[in-house]
Amino acid sequence: MTEIKENRNGFKDIVTKIGLPTLIIAAFWILTLVTAAFLDMSISTLLSDTIKRAGMNGILVLAMVPSIQSGTGPNFALPVGIVCGLLALVISIELGFVGIAWLLVSIALAIPIAVLAGYFYGKLLNAVKGSEMTIATYTGFSIVAFMCLIWLMVPFKNPKMGWFIGKGLRETIQLDSVGGAQLLNNFLEFKIGGVIIPTGLILVFLFFCLLMWLFTKSKTGLAITAGGMNPKFSIATGLDINKNRIIANIVSTVLAAIGIIVYSQSYGYAQLYNGPLMMAFSAVAAVLIGGATASRAKVSNVIIGVVLFQGLLTTALPVANEIFVGTDLSEIMRMVIQNGIILYALTQVKGGDK
Amino acid sequence: MDNVTGERLKVKRDSSWILDNIVTIIFVVFIVFGFIVSRGVSVNFFLNELTSRIFRNSFLVLSLIIPVLAGLGLNFGIVIGAMAGQIAIAIVRYFGLGGMSNLLLCFAIAFPFAALFGYFAGLLYNKTRGQEMIAGLIVGYFANGIYQFLFLFTVGKIIKVNPTHPMINPSGIGIRMTVDLVPVAEGGLKYALDNIAKIPFMWAVLIVAVSILALIIVKNLKSKNTKKDLMFFVNIALCILMIGISVFAIATNNSLMLVNEVPVVTALLIVALCVFNELIIKTKLGQDFRSVGQNQHIAEVQGINVDRTRIIATIMSTVLAAWGQIIFLQNMGTLNTYNAHTQIGMFSVASLLVGGASTSKANIKHAMIGTILFNAMFIMSPEIGQAMFGNALLGEYFRTFMVYGVIGLALGLYVWRQNKKLVNKLDE
Numbered sequence: 001m002t003e004i005k006e007n008r009n010g011f012k013d014i015v016t017k018i019g020l021p022t023l024i025i026a027a028f029w030i031l032t033l034v035t036a037a038f039l040d041m042s043i044s045t046l047l048s049d050t051i052k053r054a055g056m057n058g059i060l061v062l063a064m065v066p067s068i069q070s071g072t073g074p075n076f077a078l079p080v081g082i083v084c085g086l087l088a089l090v091i092s093i094e095l096g097f098v099g100i101a102w103l104l105v106s107i108a109l110a111i112p113i114a115v116l117a118g119y120f121y122g123k124l125l126n127a128v129k130g131s132e133m134t135i136a137t138y139t140g141f142s143i144v145a146f147m148c149l150i151w152l153m154v155p156f157k158n159p160k161m162g163w164f165i166g167k168g169l170r171e172t173i174q175l176d177s178v179g180g181a182q183l184l185n186n187f188l189e190f191k192i193g194g195v196i197i198p199t200g201l202i203l204v205f206l207f208f209c210l211l212m213w214l215f216t217k218s219k220t221g222l223a224i225t226a227g228g229m230n231p232k233f234s235i236a237t238g239l240d241i242n243k244n245r246i247i248a249n250i251v252s253t254v255l256a257a258i259g260i261i262v263y264s265q266s267y268g269y270a271q272l273y274n275g276p277l278m279m280a281f282s283a284v285a286a287v288l289i290g291g292a293t294a295s296r297a298k299v300s301n302v303i304i305g306v307v308l309f310q311g312l313l314t315t316a317l318p319v320a321n322e323i324f325v326g327t328d329l330s331e332i333m334r335m336v337i338q339n340g341i342i343l344y345a346l347t348q349v350k351g352g353d354k
Numbered sequence: 355m356d357n358v359t360g361e362r363l364k365v366k367r368d369s370s371w372i373l374d375n376i377v378t379i380i381f382v383v384f385i386v387f388g389f390i391v392s393r394g395v396s397v398n399f400f401l402n403e404l405t406s407r408i409f410r411n412s413f414l415v416l417s418l419i420i421p422v423l424a425g426l427g428l429n430f431g432i433v434i435g436a437m438a439g440q441i442a443i444a445i446v447r448y449f450g451l452g453g454m455s456n457l458l459l460c461f462a463i464a465f466p467f468a469a470l471f472g473y474f475a476g477l478l479y480n481k482t483r484g485q486e487m488i489a490g491l492i493v494g495y496f497a498n499g500i501y502q503f504l505f506l507f508t509v510g511k512i513i514k515v516n517p518t519h520p521m522i523n524p525s526g527i528g529i530r531m532t533v534d535l536v537p538v539a540e541g542g543l544k545y546a547l548d549n550i551a552k553i554p555f556m557w558a559v560l561i562v563a564v565s566i567l568a569l570i571i572v573k574n575l576k577s578k579n580t581k582k583d584l585m586f587f588v589n590i591a592l593c594i595l596m597i598g599i600s601v602f603a604i605a606t607n608n609s610l611m612l613v614n615e616v617p618v619v620t621a622l623l624i625v626a627l628c629v630f631n632e633l634i635i636k637t638k639l640g641q642d643f644r645s646v647g648q649n650q651h652i653a654e655v656q657g658i659n660v661d662r663t664r665i666i667a668t669i670m671s672t673v674l675a676a677w678g679q680i681i682f683l684q685n686m687g688t689l690n691t692y693n694a695h696t697q698i699g700m701f702s703v704a705s706l707l708v709g710g711a712s713t714s715k716a717n718i719k720h721a722m723i724g725t726i727l728f729n730a731m732f733i734m735s736p737e738i739g740q741a742m743f744g745n746a747l748l749g750e751y752f753r754t755f756m757v758y759g760v761i762g763l764a765l766g767l768y769v770w771r772q773n774k775k776l777v778n779k780l781d782e
Contacts, residue, residue, distance in 0.1 A: 076488075128769040134488045135769065138762030145755035152748055167745075281495070329507060335499030339492050346489050347481040 019291040021341055022304065029312040032319050039322050044194030046315050052185065052198055053310040056266040057286065058205035059259030060279065061306045062212055063252045064287040068297035069216065070248030071228030071241075072125050072132045074287065074345075078280035079140040080121050081256020083147045084114040089261055089270055090169060094156045099179040103265060110257040118253030122246030133294075137280070144277045151272045173270040181268035201266055208255065213299045215251065224248045228295065285309060285338040288345045295349070312337070373771070377764045378710045381727045384756075388734035392741035400733060401613045405555060407729040409548070409617055410685045412624045414698060415705045415721045417674035419631050422716035423640070424667035425647030427487045428703045428765075431475045431668070433494035435675025436695035437501045438468035442676070443543065443683055444505070444691075447533060448521055452541040454550060457684060460543070464676040471497070472672030476665030487713075487765070494699055505529045505691055533689040544687035548617035555613035556603045558621070563596035620681060627674065628718045643667055647714065704728055704757045707764040714768075731756060 015023060037043055060078065067075035075081075088110035097105045121139065128135045152168040160177045161169050175181040187200025215221045227234040227241040228248075234241055260279075264270040287297055290305020317330040372379065389395070414432065421429040442464035446456055475493055482489040509515055510527035517526030521533050536542025538549060570589055603610040634640040642663045645653040650660050679698065683689055706716055708731075709724025732753060739749020 124766070127773070128766050129773055130484070131487075131765065131769045133485060134491075135762060135766050137488060137491065138758055138765065141758035142755060142762050145751060145758050148751040149748060149755065152745070152751060153743070281492075324507070324511075329503075332499050332503045332506070335495060335502070339496035339499065342492050343478065343482075343489065343496055346485050346492070347478070349482065349485055 021289055021344060022291045022308065025289050025308050025312060025337070025341075029308055029315060032312065032315040035323075036315060036319050039319065041318060041322070042194070046318070048194075048196040049314040050307065050311040051195070052201070052266065053314055054307045055185075055198060055201035055205050056263050057259075057283065057310055058302070058306050059208050059255055059262055060283045061286045061290075061302045062205075062208055062299070063255035063259055064283060064292070065212055065216070065252075065297045065299060065302060066224065066248040066255075067252040068287070068292060068295065069221075069228050070224045070245045071231060071295065072245055072249060073136070073294050073349075074133070074280075074284040075136065075249070075252045075256070076133055076280050076284065077121060077136040077140040077143070078252075078256050078283055079144045079276040080117050081114050081253035082260040082276040082279055083143055084117050084253065085110045085257035085260035086264075086270060086272060086276070087147075087150075088113055088257065089264060090154075090156065090161060090173070090272075093161055093173070093178050094158045096158070097178070100183060102178050102180050103183055103261070106261050107258055110261060111254055114254040114257035115250050118250035119246060121253060122249035125249060126242045126245055140280055141277065144274065148273050169272055171271070171273050171275075173272065175265060175268055175270060180265050183265050184262065185266050198266070201262070204262060208258070209299050209303065212255075212302075216299070220244070220247060281342065282309070282334075282338055285341045288341045293348055294345050309337075373767065375710055376767065377708055377760055378723070378727065381708050381731055381760075385727065385730045385734055388731075388738045392734070392737040394741065395734070395737050398609060398613055400730075401555065401610075403733045404726070404729055405614065405616055406685065407732070408725055409620045409624070410682050411702070411705065411729065412722065412725050413627060413678035413681050414675055414702045415725050416624070416627045416631060416718065417671050417678050418702055418706050419716050419718070419721060420634070420643065420667050420674075421671045422711065422714065423635070423647050424643040424664055425650070425714065426479055426664060426667060427713045428490075428706065428711075428716075429668065429671050430487060430490035430699040430703060431479075431493050432671060432675035432678075432702060433695055433699040434471040434475060434497045435468050435672035436679035436698045437497060438471055438672070439464045439676035439679030439683070440689060440691070440695060441467055441504075443535070443680060443689055444521070444529060444533070447535060447543065447689070448515070448519065450541060452536065452543055452546065453538055454546050457543055457546040457680070460680050461677055464680060465673055468673040468676035469669050472669035473665060475672060476668035479668060480661050480664055491699070494696075498696065501695075502692060529691050531691055533691055535683065535687050535689060537687075543684050545617075546684050547620050547623070547681060548685055551618040552615035553618055554604075554611060554615055556600045556610055558616045559596055560600035560604070563593045563600065567593040567597070620685075623681065628722075631718055639663075639666065700757060700761070701728070704760050707760055712768045713765065 033043065033046070036046060060082075063078060063081060064074050067073065085106075088108075089106045091109055092102050092106040095105065124139065125132050125136065154169060155167070156162065156169065161173050163170055182198075184200035184204055185198035187198075187203075189196065189198055189200070191197070216225065223234075223239050224244045224247065226237075227239055227244045231241055260276070286305040286309040287301055288294075288305065289309045290301035290303070292298070292301040292305070313330065313334055316333055320329040320333070414436075417432055417435070418429055421427065439460075442460045445463055446460050451459065475490070478489055478493060479486045506528040509529055510517070510522060510525075515522055515526075521529055523530055534542075535544045537544045538546050567590065570586070570593070574586065599610075602608075635644065642653070642658050645656060645658055646660050646663045653663075654660050675698070679695065682698075683694065686694075705724040705728040706721055707724065708728045709720035709722070711717070711720035711724065735753035735756065736746040736749035739752060740746045
């Protein structure tokens with residue numbers, strides 16, 4: 001009797017440790033992979049795409065960690081950082097850089113812009129404690145709409161970015177015209193049994209994961225975590241919570257800026273205007289699928305989450321198209337899973353007085 | 355509530371008044387600025403656009419008031435109500451029913467759907483206490499996925515439909531992107547409500563101005579408070595001005611009489627909802643909403659079932675939104691199956707906030723003033739872009755920025771001031 005009970009507890013422990021959403025999505029992904037195998041689809045192509053898309057989105061998802069840890073919740077204002085990155089990217093093109101120089105200059109420009117934006121964004125969040133998520137969402141939306149005006153009015157001359165007639169920048173900028181498409185992906189790329197490994201992309205993602213992990217273990221990182229977990233206690237021990245929240249959101253914004261540059265080079269296009277509008281939600285969903293909550297997140301959550309979520313999305317698209325011809329079920333599924341997981345996380349948020 | 359505002363006004367009158375109304379002020383300035391720079395906009399064009407938009411949107415904006423009263427904040431989740439309305443419209447349209455009686459049928463069909471959706475949303479809001487607004491936003495996105503599943507996939511695959519029906523995609527699966535609602539004369543729903551009775555615009559202005567004037571005076575006579583503030587006289591002056599303009603226009607039959615006629619029945623429905631919103635505050639339920647909205651702890655102690663009250667508020671809002679969407683669509687004349695509902699939550703919330711509402715305070719006045727100002731901005735923005743930069747697209751982007759910005763600003767200011775008040779209280 002007791003043994004069975006223990007076993008049950010053991011199973012329950014595993015579920016609680018990994019997290020129910022993570023298990024469900026993982027099971028679902030495996031199910032679609034098996035279905036794909038039965039449908040005679042190329043598993044290696046599906047896995048290659050999964051790895052590529054996970055690497056592409058990875059840093060954007062990583063940007064969730066510092067903001068969640070600091071207690072401001074998932075960074076729904078991810079577009080703030082994203083537009084900083086895009087701005088740096090187009091400035092770098094305008095200055096005439098190509099290839100690897102373009103990428104490095106973009107990142108170098110993105111960091112100071114994002115630090116500045118992140119600072120003011122952090123200040124804003126400190127002023128609206130308790131409703132960070134709602135305000136952050138609308139801050140992100142507003143910034144994207146505001147940047148639409150900038151993209152339309154900016155007097156850049158480079159013909160690679162402009163419309164054929166009229167002023168302003170194009171909606172999508174092709175990056176192979178500056179030798180920027182798949183730069184990182186192609187670096188030391190190799191194949192194992194048909195699965196393409198974009199080494200450069202993966203290395204960059206893991207490098208930032210390592211940096212983030214080191215940051216969470218640093219003195220500042222620990223102070224941020226402490227402030228996020230128990231603000232009152234932290235104030236009592238003399239930590240400057242407001243400062244730490246600002247630092248965390250600067251880090252998050254910078255990661256978003258770098259993240260979109262890495263994303264764009266892998267995608268091959270930079271999407272301006274309303275492209276970044278809804279990007280925060282898929283990043284939030286990914287980290288939550290990885291087992292994070294609205295108040296706790298680790299680097300491991302990011303890696304697991306982004307692989308599972310992107311894996312499921314990449315696999316589900318061709319599988320769904322194969323089974324239900326003529327419908328676009330995968331987009332519907334993305335909406336339901338992505339927003340369902342965010343809603344689930346919201347119901348787990350403690351707070352709000354009854 | 356009024357007392358608290360009054361006291362606060364006494365303490366810090368000037369700076370507080372501007373902060374209280376900053377969003378409204380920004381919009382008024384923007385619209386006036388628009389009129390100054392863009393000479394191309396004729397008054398009649400502006401009024402035509404504005405009136406049709408007001409009659410289309412007011413009902414939806416008014417559906418947001420009850421949740422604010424019950425302390426749920428701004429219900430971004432009315433999107434799911436709009437979906438219920440569209441489901442009803444799609445059903446009625448599929449069977450080729452039309453006219454006023456079948457519009458009522460639409461209302462009836464939408465009711466159970468909206469009530470059910472509202473119930474689920476209410477349950478969710480009870481689980482996400484303190485984060486209802488973001489939950490409402492996300493629940494709209496979530497429901498949109500299910501809605502698309504229903505309309506794109508279930509219809510034709512699971513629910514058997516006639517594949518040659520003009521509503522259905524040529525492949526026989528899913529409903530088309532746009533569905534023509536067909537004018538009433540041809541057995542459809544277009545203008546089913548609007549075209550029942552119409553009166554000239556200026557007569558409508560006259561009637562509205564006279565009734566508002568009467569309302570102000572009656573209210574003033576009733577209240578013992580003899581102190582009359584500035585706004586009282588401003589309001590009376592405005593009413594008299596409007597009466598003067600309309601009487602002059604009617605008497606001289608000038609160009610203002612050429613503005614499109616306004617739909618009487620739609621207007622009456624909007625007025626009815628206003629009255630309903632006012633009256634419900636006086637009932638037991640309305641008092642419960644208020645107590646729950648002010649403090650859930652105290653309400654619980656008083657023996658009010660807080661969870662149930664909040665769910666009822668959400669259901670009411672959702673049902674009203676569904677009806678609002680039906681009114682909206684019969685005026686549009688086409689159903690944009692996959693887009694018509696997506697922006698409704700955002701635009702309605704922005705309208706209410708522009709009128710001066712906040713997360714915890716919203717009334718009919720806020721809703722009506724907000725609807726007028728918001729839609730005026732919507733019309734003027736491309737014109738300003740055209741006039742100042744020779745680019746209407748710029749104005750359209752600016753308009754989107756205003757929508758998002760206004761919600762962010764109004765909500766942010768509210769939380770900021772709330773937090774400051776809390777800190778002040780702790781200091782004392």
